[in-house]
Amino acid sequence: MHAAVTSCKTPSEEPSERRAKALVALAGKLQTYGYGFTTVTPLTHAYNNERQGNRWAEDLRDVFGWSRPFLRELVAPDDFDLMLQAGILRPWAEGWRSSIRWSSLGDLLLSHSAYPTSSAESVFFGPDTYRFVNAVQDWLNNHQPALVRAADVGCGSGAGAIALARSQPRCEVVAVDINPQALHMTRINAQVAAVGNVIPKLGSLLDDVEGRLDLIIANPPYMMDAQERAYRHGGGELGAGLSIQIVEQALGKLAKGGTLLLYTGVAMVRGTDPFRAQLQQLLHSSDCHWQYQELDPDVFSEELRRPEYASVERIAAILLTLTLN
Structure with a gap:
C-alpha cells in the first residue's frame, strides 16, 4: 500500500496552478541541493540503467535524471509532498517513479519527459538540445544583436527560447509548439530560470506568429518515425519535411537583415x-545569404538498424544560418 500524503492548498488556486507552483518549488529545492544531470542519448541511457545495481534509485540524480524507480524513504517528506502536489508521481512495483526529468544546461535546470519518451506528447531533451543551444549562444556572442522580436519554433522544453531570452532581456521571445505539454514545460522552466520575456504559444510552426521577426531559432524533429510522434517525426523526404517548411516560412517572416538559425539532422x-540539395533548389532565387555547417558527422547511429533507414549511411547534425539581405 502507498501511504496517503496530504498538503495545504490555497482554495482560490486552480489545480494546474498548484501543480505548477509545486514543480517550480521542487526545482528550487533541487538547486539548493546542488543537483545536476547531463541527459544522454536514449541508447546510452538504456545501457546505464541495464547495469547491475541500477534497477532502483539510490539518490535524486537517479530519480530525476536516470528515471529509475525509488522507494518512498529515499526522498525527503517535503520533497515527496511537492512531487505529489505537482502530479508527477507514478506507482511502480513497491515504489514510485517520477514522470519528468530535470536536466542541467549551464546553470539552467530544465524539466522534460521521463525516460523512455514513448508517449506521443513526450517533451524531448538530449544531446541535440545542448548542441542547439550552444550554436544559438555562439551566434549571439559573435553578433551581439539588439533583437526586438524572436521565435523558437518547436520549442519543446523551452531550452532555446529561455537561453535566448536571458541573453536578450529586452526581446520578446515567442516559444511555439504544437504540443500543449511542451508549452507547459516551457512555462515551468521559464519560471525556474526567472525569465519573463518568453511567450509560450500553441501553434504549428510559424503559422500563427504575427509580425516580423529579427531572429528565428529552430531544432525541429528530423527522424523518420513510423508512429509519427510529434517530438520525433520530421516527415517529408528522409525526415527533412519540417526543416524545409521552417525555411520556407522564415523567408516570409524574417525582418530585413533577420536571421534563421536552424539546427537539424x-x-x-x-x-x-x-x-542541402533541397535547400539549394529552394534558395537559389531568394534574396538571402546562407551558411551550412556540419556540427557532428554521426549522431543517433542506432537508428540505422531500422528499415526506414536502409538507404542511409549516417545521420549528421547540421546548422543552417540564413540571413535576409
Whole structure:
C-alpha cells in the first residue's frame, strides 16, 4: 500500500496552478541541493540503467535524471509532498517513479519527459538540445544583436527560447509548439530560470506568429518515425519535411537583415546530402545569404538498424544560418 500524503492548498488556486507552483518549488529545492544531470542519448541511457545495481534509485540524480524507480524513504517528506502536489508521481512495483526529468544546461535546470519518451506528447531533451543551444549562444556572442522580436519554433522544453531570452532581456521571445505539454514545460522552466520575456504559444510552426521577426531559432524533429510522434517525426523526404517548411516560412517572416538559425539532422545517402540539395533548389532565387555547417558527422547511429533507414549511411547534425539581405 502507498501511504496517503496530504498538503495545504490555497482554495482560490486552480489545480494546474498548484501543480505548477509545486514543480517550480521542487526545482528550487533541487538547486539548493546542488543537483545536476547531463541527459544522454536514449541508447546510452538504456545501457546505464541495464547495469547491475541500477534497477532502483539510490539518490535524486537517479530519480530525476536516470528515471529509475525509488522507494518512498529515499526522498525527503517535503520533497515527496511537492512531487505529489505537482502530479508527477507514478506507482511502480513497491515504489514510485517520477514522470519528468530535470536536466542541467549551464546553470539552467530544465524539466522534460521521463525516460523512455514513448508517449506521443513526450517533451524531448538530449544531446541535440545542448548542441542547439550552444550554436544559438555562439551566434549571439559573435553578433551581439539588439533583437526586438524572436521565435523558437518547436520549442519543446523551452531550452532555446529561455537561453535566448536571458541573453536578450529586452526581446520578446515567442516559444511555439504544437504540443500543449511542451508549452507547459516551457512555462515551468521559464519560471525556474526567472525569465519573463518568453511567450509560450500553441501553434504549428510559424503559422500563427504575427509580425516580423529579427531572429528565428529552430531544432525541429528530423527522424523518420513510423508512429509519427510529434517530438520525433520530421516527415517529408528522409525526415527533412519540417526543416524545409521552417525555411520556407522564415523567408516570409524574417525582418530585413533577420536571421534563421536552424539546427537539424540530415540523413546522408551514398555520400550525398539530400537536404542541402533541397535547400539549394529552394534558395537559389531568394534574396538571402546562407551558411551550412556540419556540427557532428554521426549522431543517433542506432537508428540505422531500422528499415526506414536502409538507404542511409549516417545521420549528421547540421546548422543552417540564413540571413535576409
